[in-house]
Amino acid sequence: MQKNWLLVPAFLLAAGLGAAMAGEISKDEFNRLRAVDKLLRSHISEMESQLKASPSLKKYMKEYEAAVPKAAPQPVADNEMAKLLAGARYVLMGDEHTTARSQANTVLVLKMMKAAKEPVTLVIEWVDISFQKEIDAFLAGKLPVKDLKTKISFDKLWGFSWADYAKILSAAKQLKVPVLLAERLKGTHSLSDRDSFITSTVAAHAKQNAGMRYLVVYGDYHILGPDHLSDKLAKAGLKPQLQLIGDAPEVYWKLLGKVKDPDKIGFAKLTDSIFYVVNGTPAERSLSYRNYLMKLLGYTKSDFEEWAGPADVKPQSGTSRSFDTLHRE
Numbered sequence: 001m002q003k004n005w006l007l008v009p010a011f012l013l014a015a016g017l018g019a020a021m022a023g024e025i026s027k028d029e030f031n032r033l034r035a036v037d038k039l040l041r042s043h044i045s046e047m048e049s050q051l052k053a054s055p056s057l058k059k060y061m062k063e064y065e066a067a068v069p070k071a072a073p074q075p076v077a078d079n080e081m082a083k084l085l086a087g088a089r090y091v092l093m094g095d096e097h098t099t100a101r102s103q104a105n106t107v108l109v110l111k112m113m114k115a116a117k118e119p120v121t122l123v124i125e126w127v128d129i130s131f132q133k134e135i136d137a138f139l140a141g142k143l144p145v146k147d148l149k150t151k152i153s154f155d156k157l158w159g160f161s162w163a164d165y166a167k168i169l170s171a172a173k174q175l176k177v178p179v180l181l182a183e184r185l186k187g188t189h190s191l192s193d194r195d196s197f198i199t200s201t202v203a204a205h206a207k208q209n210a211g212m213r214y215l216v217v218y219g220d221y222h223i224l225g226p227d228h229l230s231d232k233l234a235k236a237g238l239k240p241q242l243q244l245i246g247d248a249p250e251v252y253w254k255l256l257g258k259v260k261d262p263d264k265i266g267f268a269k270l271t272d273s274i275f276y277v278v279n280g281t282p283a284e285r286s287l288s289y290r291n292y293l294m295k296l297l298g299y300t301k302s303d304f305e306e307w308a309g310p311a312d313v314k315p316q317s318g319t320s321r322s323f324d325t326l327h328r329e
Helices: 010-014 027-051 055-067 078-086 100-114 129-139 145-151 162-175 191-208 229-235 249-259 282-297
Strands: 074-076 090-095 120-128 179-183 213-219 241-245 267-269 274-277
Touching (some): 055 191, 074 078, 100 120, 100 162, 100 213, 120 191, 129 162, 129 179, 191 213, 191 229, 213 229
Parallel strands (some): 241 274
Antiparallel strands (some): 267 274
């Protein structure tokens, strides 16, 4: 069977497709982006079927998705978000492991929290708890970043982009923010057990550090859901909380439908305590995850009947091209 390749017209490439164009997009472009994301998600579903997620993980994911507020999101300016974060005691932030903008947003939120006088501790998922001394040595300037990656077995235990995650540690060092490790990457533990252990670790630290504020950065699914991490922390008295999630594609589409301009989407209020932060468009996020799965499972471009690449996920203003017109036989 002849393959269909999702391609962008040459005149758009000549106009500089590599970077997102500022300005409002058309309805056709809105629909095209959604169609591209749908295609990418079909690739993801095909590959994820080989990974055979456990019933407990599927349940955990569904609980998170059900907990994402359905109310219309309200855009929040960066300066207003900064004020909220500066006054927050416990901030739980979702991390999208394959998306560089997610780690960049962690740095941004950390800086916003650090603007207040009260101290902040950063709690991260992606370094095993046994490496607390190595992290402390790096923060104290006693271990260079070029040696840290090996010292904490980053590739073996985490395996995502060191360049992106190292920026978080460098920011913590620059801002003089201590880092608390609460994850046991060397062993296998249920999601519920992990959330309980993180809670007890943070609670013990908070008991010894009166007035400490916390930025807890974990995968999005930990942030919302009954008896998930945020719920367990609250039950342990670690509240009030401000929660930031990025894995909420329908929130993005609602915002884009409202403001029209992708460059105007940043933070948005979902409830008084739950906020959305854009880690890229849904298509951009799906692309990064699709590419990660391809590398993990050994897929190539030729394994798919239709294809979408980096150029296809970039929002374009000033065009009324539909998804169908970007195809050729």
